[in-house]
Amino acid sequence: MLLAGASSAVASSAVASSATAAQVEMSEASLIYATAFAVLLVAYLTAVSSKDLIRLLISLEMMFGAVFLALIPLFSLPAMQSTAFSILILTIFVSSSELLILIAAITIFDRRKRSIDVELVSEGGDKV
Amino acid sequence: MQMTAELGVLAAVSCLTVLASLGVLLTKDNFYAALYMALTMIFVASCYGRFGLHPAFVLIAFVFVGAIGIVTVALAATYRKPPERQISPLWIAPSVITAAILGYSAFLWHAHSPNLSEIGFEMRDFLAPENILLVIFLISLVVLLVSAILRIYGREA
Numbered sequence: 001m002l003l004a005g006a007s008s009a010v011a012s013s014a015v016a017s018s019a020t021a022a023q024v025e026m027s028e029a030s031l032i033y034a035t036a037f038a039v040l041l042v043a044y045l046t047a048v049s050s051k052d053l054i055r056l057l058i059s060l061e062m063m064f065g066a067v068f069l070a071l072i073p074l075f076s077l078p079a080m081q082s083t084a085f086s087i088l089i090l091t092i093f094v095s096s097s098e099l100l101i102l103i104a105a106i107t108i109f110d111r112r113k114r115s116i117d118v119e120l121v122s123e124g125g126d127k128v
Numbered sequence: 129m130q131m132t133a134e135l136g137v138l139a140a141v142s143c144l145t146v147l148a149s150l151g152v153l154l155t156k157d158n159f160y161a162a163l164y165m166a167l168t169m170i171f172v173a174s175c176y177g178r179f180g181l182h183p184a185f186v187l188i189a190f191v192f193v194g195a196i197g198i199v200t201v202a203l204a205a206t207y208r209k210p211p212e213r214q215i216s217p218l219w220i221a222p223s224v225i226t227a228a229i230l231g232y233s234a235f236l237w238h239a240h241s242p243n244l245s246e247i248g249f250e251m252r253d254f255l256a257p258e259n260i261l262l263v264i265f266l267i268s269l270v271v272l273l274v275s276a277i278l279r280i281y282g283r284e285a
Binding site for chain 2: 025027028030031032033034035037038039041042043044045046048049051052054055057058059061062064065068069072075076078081082084085086088089090092093094095096097099100101103104106107108110111116
């Protein structure tokens with residue numbers, strides 16, 4: 001319901017929004033990519049170091065944040081602007097759905113195992 | 129001069145983004161890690177705001193941070209456990225090496241990059257019937273997922 005509310009807010013802002021005309025300089029695009037890489041690497045490091053599922057969830061959200069950042073320069077290619085916005089909307093909705101499932105899985109996992117430690121996750125992945 | 133100021137604003141927001149993400153890595157408490165994550169996402173949305181992409185700002189701030197981010201913060205507050213450092217020293221060196229390689233690649237891309245133009249994105253152009261259908265399908269996907277999750281919860285209970 002919250003998602004639907006936010007979508008209607010976007011639709012209403014869409015009517016009000018006019019054409020944007022911000023120039024993306026190459027240095028700005030490089031800065032955005034560098035920031036995206038930095039956030040992505042911090043998220044990876046958080047994911048591999050995480051001892052509980054909450055920290056894993058947080059790191060996944062940050063990875064999607066890095067993806068959002070990396071999409072900004074796409075908006076500066078004239079032929080790609082609508083496509084870039086479509087990719088952004090797809091990414092936001094699909095990642096939100098994925099994270100929603102993970103949140104539900106964490107609560108169900110805690111109900112069954114009485115813990116949210118990563119070590120207790122026995123399904124999936126490789127065993128060393 | 130104006131362009132320098134704009135680049136300075138973007139650099140400041142980028143620095144804050146990286147610092148907030150480092151906060152996630154370095155903090156011991158999951159609750160504060162979730163708050164830092166929400167802050168990181170707000171700064172990411174601010175980058176979109178800097179280029180005048182306000183619909184994207186609203187989507188990230190309301191859908192991603194407002195819904196999923198706040199649920200994560202609530203979850204971190206609910207499943208609170210004694211704070212412990214969650215950083216693996218073994219992975220720091222590979223991460224730094226990867227960062228160096230990616231940084232060098234970004235530098236090369238900067239040297240041989242295509243010409244970028246003004247962001248002339250108009251929401252009016254995006255609101256074509258096929259894109260509206262895409263948004264409707266995506267909202268349906270979320271509604272279906274929530275229904276499925278509620279049903280699974282019902283079974284578990």
